[in-house]
Amino acid sequence: MIDVLLIAPVRVYREATLEALRSQPTLLLVGSGGTAAEAVSAANRLRPAVLLLDLAVPDSVAAVRAIRSGTPGTRLVAFGVEDTRPAREVVIAAAQAGVAGFIDAGHSLQDVVAAITGVVRGEAPCPPRIAAWLLRHVQCAGTPQGPVRGELPASLTVREREVLLLIAEGLSNQQISERLVIGRATVKSHVHAVLRKLGVTHREAAVRVLRTPGGAEGGAGGEVPPRG
Structure with missing residues (x-):
């Protein structure tokens, strides 16, 4: 089973997501939280295989850096990515900070499970729209x-x-x-x-x-x- 930690700022959404993920036989929910500080603290304490992080969490990119530094074995999957320019900036910064995969805002439970299992296998799940943002950024930089x-x-x-x-x-x-x-x-x-x-x-x-x-x-x- 894959140990999963969920961080999302909206309690109702977080609890609904937790309930959905608990129905998956391959996943073990080890904790949850709603802030960047809780993400870092829980990751250091629980050392989950995967941390699902809603990019709507304030200071989410800083949390990614801290977790990658303190718990390098934890793979981070970012979700809740909207199609806005500020969201694109956060996505690029999160990728640079060490996020292993992304999930669109319109994701399904199947998408979440696939992303979690994918990063554990060493893959980098990324919807085509987000992949295009990252590719354009790399092309411009190079x-x-x-x-x-x-x-x-x-x-x-x-x-x-x-x-x-x-x-x-x-x-x-x-x-x-x-x-x-x-x-x-x-x-x-x-x-x-x-x-x-x-x-x-x-x-x-x-x-x-x-x-x-x-x-x-x-x-x-x-x-x-x-x-x-």
């Missing part, structure tokens, strides 16, 4: 962007570098949002951080930093509103 002649400050994060290179391609905030599968508000935040760290006041000046050897240049001219 796409060659051409030579960068200027040196970028070490203070730029990996994501900020990605955003800067996409700005240099002429992409608007909306296009960057779609390419990286992140929200437009997140893109705007990264753009402002890039401009500040490069010491420039508009996008065109930031692009010139890439094209000119010698590092960042001071901003010239007025603020140009972010494209989008």
Whole structure:
């Protein structure tokens, strides 16, 4: 039998899911909870084979990191994934943190059981829609962007570098949002951080930093509103 721990924030939904899973002869429900702290505590105490984690739990990604660090033998399956841009960001972050599989928001009990048994076998169950998000993210992160002649400050994060290179391609905030599968508000935040760290006041000046050897240049001219 497979030891399973369930973490979901909505009590009614959690109890209904527990009742459904108890009917499965191959599963043994060892505990449940509704918060990230309960997930980490229970995982460390019970060390289940699989932890079912609803991504609607606040700080769910941080919980994934902590569980992967403290209980590396526990495989995590994330469920309750809605088709929204913020959900895509959480999915990508959860995958990077160590989630082994995903289940759509419209899942059936059969889908849940299949995902649990799949991760125990070393598989990575993932609905096609979520797999497409992850694939696009990997493709964007690994796409060659051409030579960068200027040196970028070490203070730029990996994501900020990605955003800067996409700005240099002429992409608007909306296009960057779609390419990286992140929200437009997140893109705007990264753009402002890039401009500040490069010491420039508009996008065109930031692009010139890439094209000119010698590092960042001071901003010239007025603020140009972010494209989008």
